[in-house]
Every structure is written in C-alpha cells, then in structure tokens.
Amino acid sequence: MKFAGCTILLSVFISLCTGKQSFIIRDCENPDNAAVSLKxxxxxxxxxxxxGIVTVTGSGSVNRNLTGGGLDLQVHIERYVGFLWVTVPCISDVGSCHYDLCNKLSEAFSAKGCPAELKANNVPCTCDTLKPGTYSLNAQKFTIPELSGLYSWLASGDYKVDLKLTDRATKKQVGCVHLEGTIVDGNACEGFLCSIFG
Known part of the structure; x- marks a missing residue:
C-alpha cells in the first residue's frame, strides 16, 4: 500500500513538473535594459x-538602434531526462551555442530574402533591416522539417530554452526570451490501429 501511495505521489509530481498545457513564451529581460522586448x-x-506545421503569433518591439556594434545570441537549452534537467551541448552549431546573430541572419536570408511568413507582416529578418519599432506576427504557419541524423534525438521531449541577446559594443545584455514546452515525434503512430498496422 505504501508503494502504491509513493507511486501516485511521484506521478503527480512528475506531471506538475513537466505537464504544461501550452507552450510558454515570456520576456525575461529587465525592462530598464531592454533594447528588444517581447510583448x-x-x-x-x-x-x-x-x-509538423505550427501557427505562430507574437508581438515585440525594438526600442533603440542595435546594428552599430553587432549582436551576440547566447542559446541555452535544457532537456528533461529522467528526473533532471540536462543541458543540451553545442554540437555542429546546434544546441546550447553562442552565435554572432547578425552574421547568422545574413547567411540565412541576405541572398534569398526574408521568408514569406515574415514579409507578410513586415517583420525584418536581418540586422541591416532591424529598425526601432513594434513588430507583430499574426497567426503565420511555419513548416518544421523532420530532424535527421545527429539531430533526430532532439525531435521529442520536454525543453527549456533561454535566448539572451547582447550588444557587442557595450557588452550589455539587451534582450532575453524564455521558452518552455514539449516536442513530440510527428511521425509517431497513435491509436489502436497502430498496434495492428504499425
């Protein structure tokens, strides 16, 4: 009987720690320092x-010009494993890594231009187009491709992510966003027919 009680208590504790009802996205920067704010x-x-396909809605503001000295982005990712939050290491430029944000954005979008989902909402995607102002993304759909090879193990689990933005000229943190949520395998088969047909 004691074992059953402990098992129930442990199950409740785990569900409280990991069972979120929605994806958590919040600003974690001190408003007095924030050059970039998530609304x-x-x-x-x-x-x-x-x-899979996700629908993203959001609003944020750039409070001052940031393009002078460049921007650094520190990404810290933790994955829930067993009973612990474990840091996902930086492997092949993916994971808990440090990025020169402006260079990364230029590599990704300078030649091809901003993705249609951002263009439709006038949201900039490179540092040279990043101007002070308020930007909104209104229910835009994004396709998330399948993760293959080395990254396939990241395709499911509970995660916490901190994105910290630093102005390289002043060495001061100017923005921070905290994310928490669960990722599931979009290829996973569900329901009783899966047990028959796989």
Missing part, C-alpha cells in the same frame, strides 16, 4: 510535433 507570443498546436 506576447504563442505557438499552436501544443505539444509541437516535428515534423
């Missing part, structure tokens, strides 16, 4: 399936 954000459906 709101949501990701649906939840949990997020990879591969």
């Amino acid at each position: 709101s954000g949501s990701v649906k459906p939840y949990p997020v399936a990879i591969p």
Whole structure:
C-alpha cells in the first residue's frame, strides 16, 4: 500500500513538473535594459510535433538602434531526462551555442530574402533591416522539417530554452526570451490501429 501511495505521489509530481498545457513564451529581460522586448507570443498546436506545421503569433518591439556594434545570441537549452534537467551541448552549431546573430541572419536570408511568413507582416529578418519599432506576427504557419541524423534525438521531449541577446559594443545584455514546452515525434503512430498496422 505504501508503494502504491509513493507511486501516485511521484506521478503527480512528475506531471506538475513537466505537464504544461501550452507552450510558454515570456520576456525575461529587465525592462530598464531592454533594447528588444517581447510583448506576447504563442505557438499552436501544443505539444509541437516535428515534423509538423505550427501557427505562430507574437508581438515585440525594438526600442533603440542595435546594428552599430553587432549582436551576440547566447542559446541555452535544457532537456528533461529522467528526473533532471540536462543541458543540451553545442554540437555542429546546434544546441546550447553562442552565435554572432547578425552574421547568422545574413547567411540565412541576405541572398534569398526574408521568408514569406515574415514579409507578410513586415517583420525584418536581418540586422541591416532591424529598425526601432513594434513588430507583430499574426497567426503565420511555419513548416518544421523532420530532424535527421545527429539531430533526430532532439525531435521529442520536454525543453527549456533561454535566448539572451547582447550588444557587442557595450557588452550589455539587451534582450532575453524564455521558452518552455514539449516536442513530440510527428511521425509517431497513435491509436489502436497502430498496434495492428504499425
């Protein structure tokens, strides 16, 4: 009887720690320092399936010009494993890594231009187009491709992510966003027919 009680208590504790009802997105920067502020954000459906399609809605502001000395982005990712939050290491430029944000954005978008989902909402995607102002993303759909090879193990689990933005000229943190949520395998088969047909 004691064992059953302990098992129930442990199950409740685990569900409270990991069972979120929605993707958490919040600003974690001191408002007095914030050059970049997140006003709101949501990701649906939840949990997020990879591969899959998500609808992203959000609003944020750039409070001053940041392009002079460049921007550094520190990404810290933790994954829930067993009973512990474990840091995902930086492997092949993916994971808890440090990035020169402006260079990364230029590599990704300078030649091809901003993705249509951002263009439709006038949201800049490179540092040279990043101007002070308020930007909103209104229920835009994004396709998340299947993760293959080395990254496939990241396609499911509970995660916490901190994104910290630093102005390289002043060495001061100017923005911070905290994310928490669950990712599931979008290829996973569900329901009783899966046990028959796989």
